[in-house]
Amino acid sequence: MTRLMIALTVVLALLFCTALVLGPANIAPLDSLRTLVIDDQGALTLVMREIRLPRAILAVLIGASLGMTGAAMQGYLRNPLADPGLIGVSGSAALGAVLSIQTGVAATVAFALPLSALFGALIGVFLVLLLAGPRGSSLTLILAGIAISALAGALTSLTLNLSPNPWAASEIVFWMMGSLVDRSMTHVWIALPFIVVGVALLASLARGLDALTLGEDAAESMGINLKRLRLTLIFGTAAVVGASTAVAGAIGFIGLVVPHVLRPFVGARPGRLLWASALGGAILLLAADIAVRVVLPTRDLKLGVLTALIGAPLFLHLIYKTRKDGL
Amino acid sequence: MLASVPSFKSKLIAGLVAFSPAIALADTPPMRVVSMNLCTDQLAMLVADEGQLLSVSRLAQDPEGSAMAEQAQTYLPNSGFAEEIYLMQPDLVIAGSFSTPATTAMLQRLGVPVVVFDYASSLSDIRDRLFQMGEVLGHQDRAAKIIADFDAQLAALQAEITTRPKAALYYANGYTSGDSTLAGQILIAAGFDNIATEAGLPYGGNMPLEVLALMQPDAIITSSPSATTSRAEDILTHPVVDTLRQKTGTGWFSDRDWACGTPFVLNAIADTAALRRQLEGNGS
Incomplete structure (x- = not known):
């Protein structure tokens, strides 16, 4: 367990440094790291501190959020197909964010954008849990997720198409696929508080999720308050997915892939899987964000394209496996 | 009853013929001109006679993107769809090279003459487009005067x-x-x-x-x-x-x-x- 965490942390640190030295402008790696620490009063420090550093920090924060949410939802629903992107939570968060930008609310108050995304995510996750039930079958969960994703996506597109702003319609892709291009420290500051609170809420679920593997009655007899567990999950998920989506759009599949890969390493215990998936999610999103910069340095290739290319085959594999197990 | 059918048909044919490629382009200037591109809208408004231009694109009326938004208010707005433009019964449609090819092809199939203006990517292109607009609308003199004014002002700006x-x-x-x-x-x-x-x-x-x-x-x-x-x-x-x-x-x-x-x-x-x-x- 601890060895796994150390290994993940080392990989994450290496990827973080790699992310900092890669970019469309060719800066020597050592120069870039030096100017990040020592202010040269010039363009290099500006690039490092205001473009590359926030991008790398956001990749870590958002990747960790999505990985941990996936692990928490899968633990709670005891269903390996749960992922905030697949079940429509990210889509609902994007709708909340788009509404606040298009109504101009986002420009008035600093935290209006993540708050409205949080509110959207809250509605999404609440609806999914309501439709799928506490122990919903994979089928109802996925169907509920498809319906909510479709509805949120349609309303997002409708809002952007109705907007008088000439750029609005082209933003549909961003909200559906996600990107970290040209984010700034401002975005880090508006997302960070929500992510810290949400991660703390989700991390507090560890004991409850472990107990839940024995069944609901057993968990309750162990002193787990299931109602509170459910509420903590809903608010924790809404906080991290809302903040993540508000600054980076809806990035799918991270919450699906990471817990699946790491589960065997933690003895399939959902409580221990939470932090491992946070690290794993951060690694996966950083790696994806490095890949989009290496593959097409000057184009804004969306992150969701890469995560879907990795995640969708796994999703198919999981569906196949679930079917073999008889749903 | 039966007699009305052929008469309706012949009316329709007559209508189509009236819209069909105005060979008259060069002789008599078109009198029901519809422009469906923000840029050709403005060129047409500058060069056309009063009453000659029937409709401009909706974008031309938006002060954020159009330099002649106020003047554009006096024309019918169009959204660049073949159906609405056809129903305006234009004798000439002016489109930009960025206009949807499906729309211009459809209009041509319906017998409406369409002139496509290339996008201007240099200052000399502006002269060419003005000249072209003068020819298309039959106001070469007016276009020539606008070009001369343009050249004079441009020379003054570049002098220093x-x-x-x-x-x-x-x-x-x-x-x-x-x-x-x-x-x-x-x-x-x-x-x-x-x-x-x-x-x-x-x-x-x-x-x-x-x-x-x-x-x-x-x-x-x-x-x-x-x-x-x-x-x-x-x-x-x-x-x-x-x-x-x-x-x-x-x-x-x-x-x-x-x-x-x-x-x-x-x-x-x-x-x-x-x-x-x-x-x-x-x-x-």
């Missing part, structure tokens, strides 16, 4: 360029325009060098923020923000762009004078040249 500072054109989503575009030509005419060319983007394209920061332009010229907020325009207030602005000359110029190859680009050139003079005043 001494130094050439570097400027960046920066738009929503981090897009920039290079020398081979109209905006790039406006920049050159106003006495700036374009960093997009230095960055290897002669036609423009996405210029990553960090490339912009490292090119260290002397001035940043951005389109002025739309009335409504959008994510795409966030980049124009990114801390990096803000910092560059504090160190350099800044122009927030309206899209309407830059977007189309019309004599209104003279306003864009004058605004940009004023920015250059201001820079020279500070620099020396």
